[in-house]
Amino acid sequence: MVATRWGICSAGKIAHDFLAALKTLPPEDHQVVAIASRDLSRAEEYAKTHGIPKAYGSYAELAEDPDVAIGDVMVLHAEFGSPQLSIPRCVEKELGGGGLLDIGCYCIQFACMVFNGEKPESILASGFLHNTGVDKTVSIILNYSRHRQAVLTCTMTAKMPNRASINGTKGMIEIPSTFWCPTELVVNGQRESFPLPPSPMPVHFSNSIGLRYEAEHVRQCLLQGLKESPVLTHADSALINSILDEIRRQVGVLYAQDDMEHIPNSFV
Structure with a gap:
């Protein structure tokens, strides 16, 4: 059976941990064939360190590589509920900063999973903003049918x-x-x-070897000819994003591309 060929987008800490997780899976099933970074020298250094055959200085080049079957977009996430105000990317609005999109999304996804993708009947959110305009603390109540609730906090x-x-x-x-x-x-x-199985090399974040489950699930979806995961569907992703948008609207976190005044609240 042909191996699933991975292309890694980013040369950061999560990418490192993902590579460690892949090393716990059968090498005949998973192969990393290329890595890309906006800094070519960083990609080349990463490729040399991890034994990756090809390095690119842009994500477009990686996407055009015919040897790559999977492009895994790596986004660095800091520890949940930890002080992050000193990290520039977490507070810069231009970079999509704020706790909600960085760590709060895990809370929202958890609620959506527990309630099996059901849309909340209403959302109540309150929080405090950083002086850059991004959220730093948010508390959320998702009200579901039959008097059920999810109570969430991120900071x-x-x-x-x-x-x-x-x-x-x-x-x-x-x-x-x-x-x-x-x-x-x-x-x-x-x-x-x-x-989890032991890590073949040091990792940056807690239980990163668990990323092996994601990698193997992607492989199984590909082998079955699926274009979306039955575990986390496109509809699930859209629901999570719509909930995040409504929370941002209530708290007052607006990005340059937002037009919240013309987006109706569909959770009332």
């Missing part, structure tokens, strides 16, 4: 417990710290573990 001002819980009529599921990449669940007081 760039302080470290948080970074836990999640699902509370229902038959009990509670707790997800310990780093809920976006967990290796443990506590179901009605009973702890269950899902250990």
